Amino acid sequence: MTADRDRDSAGRAQNQRPRDRFGRPLPYGSPGVPRVPDDAVFTPEEGLAEAQRLLDEGYAFHAHEVLEAVWKAAPEPERELWRGLAQVAVGLTHAQRGNVAGAVRLLRRGAERVAAYGARAPYRIDAPGVAAHGRAVADHIAADPETSVDPARLRLTLTRDVV
Structure with missing residues (x-):
């Protein structure tokens, strides 16, 4: 497991980098559009x-x-x-x-x-x-x-x- 990857509390890989309007990852610290949280729940x-x-x-x-x-x-x-x-x-x-x-x-x-x-x-x-x-x-x-x-x-x- 590499230390430079974003991970959730269970160790699963996540990408927390900001994203542009088309969902492409941007460099950390860049302004991006609001994201849907990975743990979001919707009816x-x-x-x-x-x-x-x-x-x-x-x-x-x-x-x-x-x-x-x-x-x-x-x-x-x-x-x-x-x-x-x-x-x-x-x-x-x-x-x-x-x-x-x-x-x-x-x-x-x-x-x-x-x-x-x-x-x-x-x-x-x-x-x-x-x-x-x-x-x-x-x-x-x-x-x-x-x-x-x-x-x-x-x-x-x-x-x-x-x-």
């Missing part, structure tokens, strides 16, 4: 609201961290849904960073996981809409790697009731 509703707020502000990496926190605490039947949502958000992060191959791969992988829940996904999650958005962004940036990506276009929840 599904809180996680969805916070992740959407972060996406709306262009912070896809930070939204991914919130969704990942919910995924880690989710009951087994919901875990793949939250994992897929987190993958779509991190796919958008890769797109923001210019990593087209990583973006396409994660957007598609996340879209498939989310799509499996269909229109009856819990917490008013718009699984078909999220999956369609992930696939469309993946197709678009694969065809034109210079495309800019706006995370605010992703809507995690339904804006109206589904009958």
